[in-house]
Amino acid sequence: MEVFEISNNRVRIPGIENELDLFYLHDKGLPGSALRDLMALYELGVGELTLLLNTSRSTLERRLQDGKNLGPYLTDALIELVKIYSKGLEVFEDRGDFLKWLNTPNYYYYDMTPMATLRNGTGRSLVLADLHKLEHSILP
Template sequence: MVSNKQLIAAVEDQDVMRLVDIARKGLLYSTFEVLASYLAFTQNEWSHFLNTTVRTLQRYKKDKKPLPQPISERIIQIQMIYQLGLDVFDDQASFDQWLNMKSIALGGRKPKDLLDSSFGIEVVKDELNRIEYGLFA
C-alpha cells in the first residue's frame, strides 16, 4: 500500500500516472484519515464529497480494507484541489475562507459545495487557476 508521504509527493509533483495507480489500488482508511486531518472538512462533509455515508466510512476504518477506487480517486482529487488552493492563497486560513464563500463565478455557489463531483472539482480548479493568473470572470 501507498504511504502518506508517497501520496503527498505524487500530488505535489502532479504525477498523474502514479495517482492513477494509487487510486486503482485503493487508499487505506488510515491514509485518508491523515489527509483529512489536514483539510478543514467535517466527517459529514467528507461523506457528502465521497457520495457515501459516515457509517460506511466508519466500516472502512473498522475493516482495514482499501477504499474503493471511486472513493480513493475523489479523495486524491480533493487533495489536489487543496494543494492548488494553498499555492494560490499562500495560507490555509485564506483558502478555507474562500472555500466557504459564495462565488459569482461559480453561479453563487460555495466552492466547497462543488467537491462532490468530478465536474464540480474541475470548475473549482479552473476558478483557482483564474485567481492565480488574475483572470477573474
C-alpha cells in the first residue's frame, strides 16, 4: 500500500496524527493512488468503487492514471471509508470476517448489505455507528 498503512488492525494515513491534520488534508486532497489502496482494502473493482463513491468510471480511471490529488468530496469519502475499514478490523479482528459482514445481506439494513449503504455520508455514518455497537456487543 502506498497511501494507507495497516498495523495492529488499524489503518492510518502517514503524517496524519489528529483530526486537525485530516481537516487540512481535505484542502490538499489525497493522491489519486489512494483509490487503488481503497480498492485493495475492500477488494473492489473500478465499477464497484464508482458506485461506492457516487462518481463516474471515467473520473476514477483518470485519477487512477494521472495520480493527481483528489478533490474535497472524494478525499472526504475516502477518509470516511478508511475510518470504517479501520474500525471494522478493530471490531472483527479479522479482515475476512469484516468483509464477510459487510457483504452479507442484513435484516437491519432492510435486507441490503452494509456495503450497499456506504455510497453516501448517511450510510457511512450508520455503518460506523453499528461497528461501535458491535464493539460493545450491542447487536444492530
